[in-house]
Structure formats: structure tokens, C-alpha cells
Amino acid sequence: MPRSTGSTPRKFHVHFESNSSKPRQFQVLESDVKAAVRRHPELARRLKITVGFDRKMLTEALRTADFLLNSDPPRDNLRALAPRLEWIQTTGAGIDGLLPLDWLPEGVVLTNNSGAHAAKAQDSGAMGLLMLNARIPEVMTAQRAKHWAHAFSSPIAGKTAVVIGFGDVGAAVGRGARKLGVNVIAVTRSGALTRATAKAADSVVPVSKLARVIGKADFVVVATPLTAQTRGLVDGAMLDRMKDGAGLMNIGRAPVVDYDALCARLESGKLSGAILDVFSPEPLPDSSPLWTVPNLVVLPHITCDDPRYIDFLLDFWFENFARRLAGRKLKNIVEPLRGY
């Protein structure tokens, strides 16, 4: 980290803004910030930090803020509100709620929190694959009916998972799957072999060839961000190309998969089970028919979350701030045209 010489360097103003209606795990509290400052005392000396909730002091904070951390930044006329703003960090990994990014002023960089989810995603991917292999969705449906339903399955090693989307979450799923002896086919935008795909997948194909490989899957895991390109990617026709009796897990975004088409294929027995962790809207309303679809496990958006999430987020932010001070490129910059 560069040290100042001569006069005291100026302090940067960062504002951490949260929505108090979100779960505790997604709110940055004063106590979280104090703990992070204790972990990063040198960096904190270069900062003026303000913490706000529910936009009560947001307008005032933006007048002088260099940096903003927030899931839902104000999009109308942001440059006028925040003349010095140069960097917005989002709380989550997915920024589909902010698309299109035409509101982002020139000279403002947007970073997301991709990567914080990896350890949990690896656990959840392995869990989901093992549950699909053991036909747990069917067993849970039988438990609801108080019915003993033998559902035998062979060990998972040697079976095949197609993982759609191979960012931090998808690659973590790939690593967890390979530890189980599962053959992993990664589906990415380009199909290029990268460090992530080389380590966590047995092969990689571009999304344009998804229809050709999806039939190899015993399990399909959807771990892609929601963009114009991925919306509706796994529709009824794509599901029909899956192997009879295969299973599906969605830990990406709900609109990537046609849930009506999926439910029809669970009802018909074409697919043996599904585990869904993402819905639109969330929380899933009590009135949703999804709660009782046979062989469907409903998870309340938990597969990638961690109680230490805000600590990870703030540590990530401070490390990125150190890069900013050193004049290096920030990590996790969202590319506006790509949309993630």
C-alpha cells in the first residue's frame, strides 16, 4: 500500500446504505462497520465513513460521497445528486435488478459481490446433487403424504452434471461435484477454457450448444446470472431434451428456467426431481402452487448465503479500496453491456 509523503492525504467519503426491511444478513450495521474498521485500521484512517438506512440520510451523504455501498442505488439523476461519486459496490452478486445500466453515470464504476458465495455454493452444489441422486425430492413428497416410498439409487460417482453458468458460483458447484466423482460439463457464454473451467469442469461448451449437451446430464444445475441472454434459456423444449428421470437444481435466478414447464415435467414424471432456491418474487408467496408440486423441493434462497456475509462484503470492499489507493483496477467490475 502506498504511503503518503509530505502533507496529509485527503480522506475519501464512503457511505454504506442498507434497507432495514431486508434480512439482517444483508444489512450493514454500525457494529459491522466498526468491526471491519478494527480489521483494517490503516485503510480506515483514509476514510470518512457514514452508515444509513432506508434512504433517510442518503441525499445528504451523496453530496460528498466518493464511494457508495448499496443494493439499490438511486438511479434518477445520480450524477447531480452525487457529484464526486466514482464507485458503487452492490451488496449482492446478482445485479439483474439494476439492468439495464443506462442510469450509471460516466466515470462511475459498479462492482458486485461475486465470490463471497463460493464456499457455501460448493457445499450447496454437492448437497443438491446428492439429494437429486438419492431422489430426496420424491422422498420428501412421500413424507408429506405419510407414505413409505422406497426410492433406490446407485452411488453418484461417474454420473454427469451439466452446470449452466460457470462464474464463482457455478465453478464452486463444479469443484464440489468433482469431489464426488461427478463428471462436470460447464456451459459458459464463450465455451472458452479458462482457469476456472480447467479446474472445476471436465469439459466446457458454449451456451449456444446447450441443447446438444443437456441430454448427457443426470443433473442440471443452473447457476447463471439473469441477463437478456439467459432469461428463459431453460424452457420446455430444453427440458424435454433432458434425460428421462434426470434432476434439476436452480441456484441462479428464477426467470432463467420456465417453472411452469418444469412443474409439468415433474408432474408427468419426465424429470425425477427438482430443487429450487430462487423465485420471482421472493419471498415465495404462501399462495404459490410451487409449494406442493410433487418432487419439488423449495429452498428459501439459502444455498449461497452465509451468516458472515456482511463481514466478507466489508473485507472485500476494504481490499478493493486498497487497490483504488494503489491505483490498481478494482475487482468485480460489472461490464455494462454483458450485464454482470
Next chain:
Amino acid sequence: MPRSTGSTPRKFHVHFESNSSKPRQFQVLESDVKAAVRRHPELARRLKITVGFDRKMLTEALRTADFLLNSDPPRDNLRALAPRLEWIQTTGAGIDGLLPLDWLPEGVVLTNNSGAHAAKAQDSGAMGLLMLNARIPEVMTAQRAKHWAHAFSSPIAGKTAVVIGFGDVGAAVGRGARKLGVNVIAVTRSGALTRATAKAADSVVPVSKLARVIGKADFVVVATPLTAQTRGLVDGAMLDRMKDGAGLMNIGRAPVVDYDALCARLESGKLSGAILDVFSPEPLPDSSPLWTVPNLVVLPHITCDDPRYIDFLLDFWFENFARRLAGRKLKNIVEPLRGY
């Protein structure tokens, strides 16, 4: 394998006896035997093989049988019925239904099918630990109520599992757990360090010290056979020594755990969840209250079973027969006093 010299060696008579009311996976069909004979042609030449169901031809077969494969051999006056019998192979790993072994004639060896379950048990152990860690039993209870219940959890690596019983199934659970980064404490009869415990556990303690170590567990996995020593081992007092919010999985035998005491601790929230794969009796009757206990997942005795089970069993039997021909000690001999 020794070859006969001179006169043709005598054929041994093996009788495979099944109960047609059992699930298909536990019945030895003619087609299974034919396939096994094709896999072991040399050994098969030394055998006269008969296959029966529901004891229709059992009495006749026993008159000349040297070997019997059966889960439920006749126990009254067996020596008189089967004068040449020298070896009984059971279909399953657990032989608690045959205890005490006072009916076993002198000169008859009993072998079980321990070991056939290992690959599946490793998968199931990892799945169970991941499900308990992610609070899936709680989430499944919430799904039944159509209720969205955020249940966050940190990654599983670094947490601790106490595995009670470290035979083939328990050691497989230990291997699966360690691949997830879980610290494994094996609880065995003697507490001795063996090859199995050295490879699949971080430490091992004798069952006499279970009460001292159970409080370290984030997860307790019961994988012990049912014997006079293990019946009721995990009672209410033992459950009370568990960490608040810990989880339990039973893939051994139901009477090892006091299910009434367990359910009380799930209702009170002392334990966060349980996954039970074994019941008494099985199938669990529709009228059982266990189906709807909160934070309890009921599995229909599937965690250790494999559709290829009978193939494994017959291969194991033929390999043991080769040992018999070679004059070597059989594998998987049940020790009558130990009871497994």
C-alpha cells in the same frame, strides 16, 4: 485357486433362498444367479445351485446343502434339517434379527454382507451432514406449511461430526465427511486406532466415553449395529449432552436412539434437525407420528442401498467361496458373542 488332480472334485450345493415379500433389491432371482455364474464360470463349475422363494423348497434343499444364502434361516433344529450345512450367508449387513445366535449349529459359520453398502453410505453421509448443516429438515417442515423461512448457515468445513459405530458404513461416512473438511470423531467399541479409523477419522474414542465427546458434535451420525450394548445408547440424557442446535442422523438401527426423546428435543428446539433412515418396524406405518414431527426428515431406509445390491452380494459370495475352496478363512464372519 487350487486345481483338482486326478478324479473330478465333488460339487458343493449352494441354495439361495429369498422372501418374495421383500423389495426386489433384496431378492435373489434366477436371472441374478445366471448373471453371477457368467461372471464366475470357473467357480460355478464346482457348484450345484438351487434358487427358492418363500420356503417352498427349502426343506428339500437343506437336505443336501453345504451353503445357504438367506436373510432368515430356519432356526429350529437346523442341524437335523441340514446335516451337511457349513456356511450361511445373510443378505444384509445387520443380523440383529437373528440374535442371539444360540440356534447356530456347531460347525456352521455365519457371514454377513457388510461392506456392500460403503459407496452409497459415503454419499449418504455427506448428503446428511450437508442437509443438517443447511438446516434442510427445518426448511422441509416450512415447505409443508407453505412458509418461507430463511435459515442461514455457514459453510460446513471445520465443523465436527461424531460418528457412532465405525464399521464399513461408519467409516464410509467418515471418509465422505472428511472430504467436506469436517472433523470426524469416531466412536467404536474399543476406541483402538485401526486402519479404518486412521484413514477416515481425525480421532477415535471408545463408546464408554461417548458422553464426554458428544458435546463436541455439530452433527451426530449413528451407524452402529444393534446389539445388547448399543440398544438405547443414544437416550434422552445423551441427547441433552449434545450442543444446542446440533443435528442427528441415524442410518444404523432405530432402537439405538430413543426416538421419543429425540422428537421432544426437536419440538423444543434443543436440536435443529434430524434425518432418520431406520425405523422399528419398517415400513414406518402411515399412522406413525414421526411423519410430521417438526424438523425431522423421514427417509425410507435408502441411505445404504443400491440397485446393484444383489450383484454385489453374489460377487461377494463367489469370492468367499473361492476362499473356502482355497482353505482360507471366510470374510465377514459374524462373531456370535459380539453379535455382528
